[in-house]
Amino acid sequence: MSEVRGEELGERARKLFAGPIAFLKSAPSLKFLPDADYPEVAFAGRSNVGKSSLLNALTNRKALARTSNTPGRTQELNFFDVGEPIQIRLVDMPGYGFAEAPKDMVKRWRFLINDYLRGRSVLKRALVLVDSRHGLKDVDRDVMAMLDSAAVGYHLVLTKGDKVKPTELARTLEALAAEASKHPAAHPAIFTTSSETGSGIAELRTAILEAALS
Numbered sequence: 001m002s003e004v005r006g007e008e009l010g011e012r013a014r015k016l017f018a019g020p021i022a023f024l025k026s027a028p029s030l031k032f033l034p035d036a037d038y039p040e041v042a043f044a045g046r047s048n049v050g051k052s053s054l055l056n057a058l059t060n061r062k063a064l065a066r067t068s069n070t071p072g073r074t075q076e077l078n079f080f081d082v083g084e085p086i087q088i089r090l091v092d093m094p095g096y097g098f099a100e101a102p103k104d105m106v107k108r109w110r111f112l113i114n115d116y117l118r119g120r121s122v123l124k125r126a127l128v129l130v131d132s133r134h135g136l137k138d139v140d141r142d143v144m145a146m147l148d149s150a151a152v153g154y155h156l157v158l159t160k161g162d163k164v165k166p167t168e169l170a171r172t173l174e175a176l177a178a179e180a181s182k183h184p185a186a187h188p189a190i191f192t193t194s195s196e197t198g199s200g201i202a203e204l205r206t207a208i209l210e211a212a213l214s
């Protein structure tokens with residue numbers, strides 16, 4: 001991307017995310033999905049990684065998506081429409097890898113997440129969120145492999161960057177880049193974010209708009 005075009009896109013993304021954004025609906029199973037009418041970008045990641053918080057930070061709203069200290073807060077696919085007219089539909093997903101959750105619940109979420117990520121024609125990109133303190137876990141690798149096989153492009157996004165020292169953050173970022181290079185559908189650009197301080201949020205908005213336009 002040229003620098004001029006990048007700046008224009010950044011400004012457009014900033015305006016878009018500062019404008020009208022509305023919760024559309026929750027889908028507890030695939031039959032409740034909205035019509036596939038707009039480009040979608042989905043937020044995936046382990047329970048408690050900060051998916052809902054990131055969505056709130058990106059949209060500059062405090063409680064658009066529900067967040068909580070208790071893992072398993074988000075139990076359905078939640079759809080949010082960005083722009084008027086709608087330009088992007090953001091999808092907040094239930095977290096995976098949540099040890100204390102009842103087995104049948106985990107199974108139900110896993111099927112929901114897999115089926116949605118594999119079968120959604122309008123899904124332009126997924127964001128796979130990774131906690132800066134923990135790095136990649138095997139459950140993340142499973143989701144990455146699934147996205148590879150479904151040929152859904154994705155970005156790795158480090159969350160809670162405010163919780164670790166810059167040197168540690170740099171090391172984790174390096175490890176993620178090395179792993180991403182082995183996954184065909186992983187985008188080389190990895191984002192480091194904090195929903196708390198707002199760092200990396202503007203860059204991620206631009207990447208989301210770019211994905212939606214692709």
Ligand SMILES: Nc1nc2c(ncn2[C@@H]2O[C@H](COP(=O)(O)OP(=O)(O)OP(=O)(O)O)[C@@H](O)[C@H]2O)c(=O)[nH]1
Pocket residue numbers: 045046047048049050051052053054066067068069070071072073074075093094095096159160161162163193194195196197
């Ligand atoms: N310090 C800090 N805390 C964060 C950040 N992002 C999220 N948190 C906290 O982490 C906890 C989990 O955040 P959520 O956004 O609910 O996580 P989630 O991934 O949506 O969780 P599930 O819906 O259970 O899968 C909350 O207590 C948030 O306040 C961040 O950037 N910095």
Ligand SMILES: [Mg+2]
Pocket residue numbers: 051052053066067073074092093095
């Ligand atoms: Mg959530």
